[in-house]
């Protein structure tokens with residue numbers, strides 16, 4: 001990593017399969033870089049201290065709270081965000097199932113749930129209800145009561161093209 005004359009760090013990374021470069025202060029979180037530097041506002045800020053999961057992204061195959069990761073740490077890594085879930089062909093089956101099951105209300109938690117649930121289905125294509133609830137335990141929702149979210153993940157797991165992207 002290189003710092004420019006203003007002390008900003010030059011970050012080269014890959015986001016949703018595309019090479020991305022940006023300058024950011026070394027103390028900024030990945031969440032701040034996504035939203036404020038790159039304009040990728042799909043990733044949400046809830047607590048900003050690692051408790052709610054609203055800011056969940058996938059970093060090198062692991063889900064992380066982007067509010068707890070420094071932006072400079074993603075140099076050379078593969079980052080996947082909510083913006084990478086839908087394709088030109090349409091919504092990801094999880095997104096479709098969340099709509100059909102009414103698994104969201106205010107929507108602040110939804111991108112985090114979707115990114116986390118996608119990682120679960122890639123690891124475990126047919127998870128039990130207990131597995132879904134355990135995996136999503138780090139994602140908090142103040143609106144839905146969770147049952148609809150769990151049903152949506154179960155429904156997406158039954159959709160043949162769930163691994164589309």
Ligand code: FES
Pocket residue numbers: 044045046047048049050051052053054055056065066067068
């Ligand atoms: S905003 Fe990152 S965990 Fe809540």
Ligand code: FES
Pocket residue numbers: 103104105106107108109110140141142143144
């Ligand atoms: S839909 Fe509002 S916090 Fe989950």
